[in-house]
Amino acid sequence: MPTAPAMPAQAAEAAVDVRALVKHYGGVKALRGVDLAVMPGEMFALLGPNGAGKTTLFSILATLRAPTSGEARVLGRDVTTERDAIRREMGIVFQEPAIEQRMSGRENLVLMGLLYGRSLSAAGRRATEVLGQLGIPELAGRIAREMSGGQRRKLELARALVSDPRILFLDEATLGLDVDARRMFWGQVRALADSGRTVFFTTHYMEEAEVADRIALIDAGRIVALGTPRELKARLGGGIVTLTTDDDARARAWLAEHGLAAEPGDRTIMIVHPDPAAILPDLLRNLPVRVERAEVHAPSLEDVFLKLTGRGLEGGGGP
Amino acid sequence: MIRGILAIVIHDLKRAWLDRARLVAGLVQPLLYLFVLGAGIGAGSRMGGGDYRRFIFAGTMGLSLLFSATFSAITIVFDRQIGFFKAVLVAPVPRPAIALGKIIAGALQSLAQGMILLPFAPLAGVSLGPLETLEMVGAMLAAALTFSTIGVGFACRFSSTTVFPIISNAVLLPMFFLSGALYRLRDAPLWMQVAAHLDPVAYAVDLMRGSILGTFFFPVALSLGALALTIILLTWAAVRVFERGEDDSALGAARFGWRR
Numbered sequence: 001m002p003t004a005p006a007m008p009a010q011a012a013e014a015a016v017d018v019r020a021l022v023k024h025y026g027g028v029k030a031l032r033g034v035d036l037a038v039m040p041g042e043m044f045a046l047l048g049p050n051g052a053g054k055t056t057l058f059s060i061l062a063t064l065r066a067p068t069s070g071e072a073r074v075l076g077r078d079v080t081t082e083r084d085a086i087r088r089e090m091g092i093v094f095q096e097p098a099i100e101q102r103m104s105g106r107e108n109l110v111l112m113g114l115l116y117g118r119s120l121s122a123a124g125r126r127a128t129e130v131l132g133q134l135g136i137p138e139l140a141g142r143i144a145r146e147m148s149g150g151q152r153r154k155l156e157l158a159r160a161l162v163s164d165p166r167i168l169f170l171d172e173a174t175l176g177l178d179v180d181a182r183r184m185f186w187g188q189v190r191a192l193a194d195s196g197r198t199v200f201f202t203t204h205y206m207e208e209a210e211v212a213d214r215i216a217l218i219d220a221g222r223i224v225a226l227g228t229p230r231e232l233k234a235r236l237g238g239g240i241v242t243l244t245t246d247d248d249a250r251a252r253a254w255l256a257e258h259g260l261a262a263e264p265g266d267r268t269i270m271i272v273h274p275d276p277a278a279i280l281p282d283l284l285r286n287l288p289v290r291v292e293r294a295e296v297h298a299p300s301l302e303d304v305f306l307k308l309t310g311r312g313l314e315g316g317g318g319p
Numbered sequence: 320m321i322r323g324i325l326a327i328v329i330h331d332l333k334r335a336w337l338d339r340a341r342l343v344a345g346l347v348q349p350l351l352y353l354f355v356l357g358a359g360i361g362a363g364s365r366m367g368g369g370d371y372r373r374f375i376f377a378g379t380m381g382l383s384l385l386f387s388a389t390f391s392a393i394t395i396v397f398d399r400q401i402g403f404f405k406a407v408l409v410a411p412v413p414r415p416a417i418a419l420g421k422i423i424a425g426a427l428q429s430l431a432q433g434m435i436l437l438p439f440a441p442l443a444g445v446s447l448g449p450l451e452t453l454e455m456v457g458a459m460l461a462a463a464l465t466f467s468t469i470g471v472g473f474a475c476r477f478s479s480t481t482v483f484p485i486i487s488n489a490v491l492l493p494m495f496f497l498s499g500a501l502y503r504l505r506d507a508p509l510w511m512q513v514a515a516h517l518d519p520v521a522y523a524v525d526l527m528r529g530s531i532l533g534t535f536f537f538p539v540a541l542s543l544g545a546l547a548l549t550i551i552l553l554t555w556a557a558v559r560v561f562e563r564g565e566d567d568s569a570l571g572a573a574r575f576g577w578r579r
Contacts (some may be wrong), residue, residue: 063409064408064564066563066564066566087409087411092405092407093405094405096402097403098405098406100403102334102337103337107333111326111333112410115327115406115407117322117323117326159406163410219533222462230481309429
């Protein structure tokens with residue numbers, strides 16, 4: 001009897017390998033068959049609106065939930081049968097704070113070190129080390145409650161690094177931070193990825209996803225697109241014209257008649273075209289409606305998402 | 320496993336130390352029972368005031384241990400609402416170690432509360448020799464472990480800090496009242512005596528009372544067996560909940576904020 005074909009080499013070394021993953025909560029289908037592979041050392045973003053299934057997929061990979069069907073492996077290990085082996089090698093930053101607000105940065109990290117089987121003195125050394133690596137040694141002696149939002153998030157990152165993880169999971173890790181603090185936070189994560197750790201993060205901010213090597217767009221429990229930021233944007237080809245008019249329905253009908261079909265959706269009218277600047281003057285001259293605003297721009301991830309799903313990223317259902 | 324338990328215990332005690340004012344506040348309720356309720360009811364009872372206070376000392380100790388143990392279990396519910404408990408769940412600590420660590424930490428906090436109440440014994444007319452004291456502390460330890468397990472067994476199923484105290488009162492108060500903490504079980508109506516046989520608090524209170532007064536309602540072996548059974552069953556139940564992590568199950572009691 002012939003042996004089964006060997007697994008493709010790529011899949012065997014993947015840091016995260018998800019196949020036909022399905023998760024139901026009662027009658028709600030949170031994941032409807034997800035496939036993706038993340039390479040070691042890669043910084044990978046899962047981008048989608050609230051309620052798309054991001055946190056469910058995240059929780060399964062983080063060994064907090066079990067899949068209904070399908071398979072998920074982290075660092076080559078099965079998330080349902082080899083949980084402890086995965087737990088030893090991953091670090092996680094949750095949406096919600098997981099540090100004790102009334103303790104100092106150092107005390108928080110020491111307690112975490114104890115959970116990872118370190119002795120009190122080894123946990124103390126590791127705490128100093130991690131705070132130094134992240135360039136925040138001054139947080140060691142400060143009470144978490146008295147830190148700024150950005151500092152607290154960095155302390156969460158430090159907490160996740162206590163185990164010296166090979167893979168780092170971040171779930172909406174910058175929720176509630178201002179733009180500057182967010183940029184600094186991602187700079188730090190990028191550096192961790194560059195030093196060889198795999199990073200898997202979820203976000204619904206497209207500008208955050210841009211720092212990733214590759215992005216998976218998720219919507220209604222399915223991956224709708226996967227690629228590098230540049231690749232995804234190139235899928236739209238050329239550029240985009242967006243129009244705001246006093247009668248969008250009539251404008252759409254006219255565009256359809258003239259072979260310039262607008263993308264479906266109920267926001268502004270969006271036309272993908274290889275040479276948007278060239279068609280804009282014609283549009284303005286000939287459209288039978290009043291154009292209140294016209295814009296030509298290179299495609300953003302938001303545009304890609306809009307084209308694929310007909311909806312924006314910020315919208316969507318509840319969390 | 321031992322290391323995991325130890326880590327959880329240190330974790331919890333370190334955080335509990337931040338709330339140490341609770342130990343003093345926790346003293347008020349049992350002292351009220353002992354000296355106000357005890358004096359009032361005792362005056363009209365055929366036991367007489369002094370005897371009645373002596374009688375209910377073990378009961379108020381039970382009350383103190385029961386409520387402080389349950390209160391420390393509330394931290395599980397609270398930690399579930401922030402990410403703190405998730406961080407524990409994703410650590411490579413065996414689930415039984417999480418359950419046992421939580422139970423031991425709660426029992427130690429509860430025992431600390433009890434040890435603060437114990438010096439009030441002479442004021443209640445209870446004089447304890449060295450041997451009685453040793454017996455009493457042993458009984459308190461067994462009681463604290465049982466109550467902490469009850470607390471953890473319940474708390475791990477709740478995700479709402481508003482619902483948990485309501486439900487726990489609906490369970491704790493009947494357990495306390497049926498335990499014979501405030502009256503003699505052998506004088507109680509038959510149905511109450513039967514109910515007391517199903518109430519772990521009754522066995523714990525009886526062990527403590529027996530070590531003070533020298534007479535037991537239940538055979539000591541039965542009491543110890545009942546407490547051990549309670550601890551084993553509820554620890555097992557808590558481990559099963561922790562193994563499910565954040566996940567749903569078919570139990571589906573979401574309506575009351577039950578951890579599904």
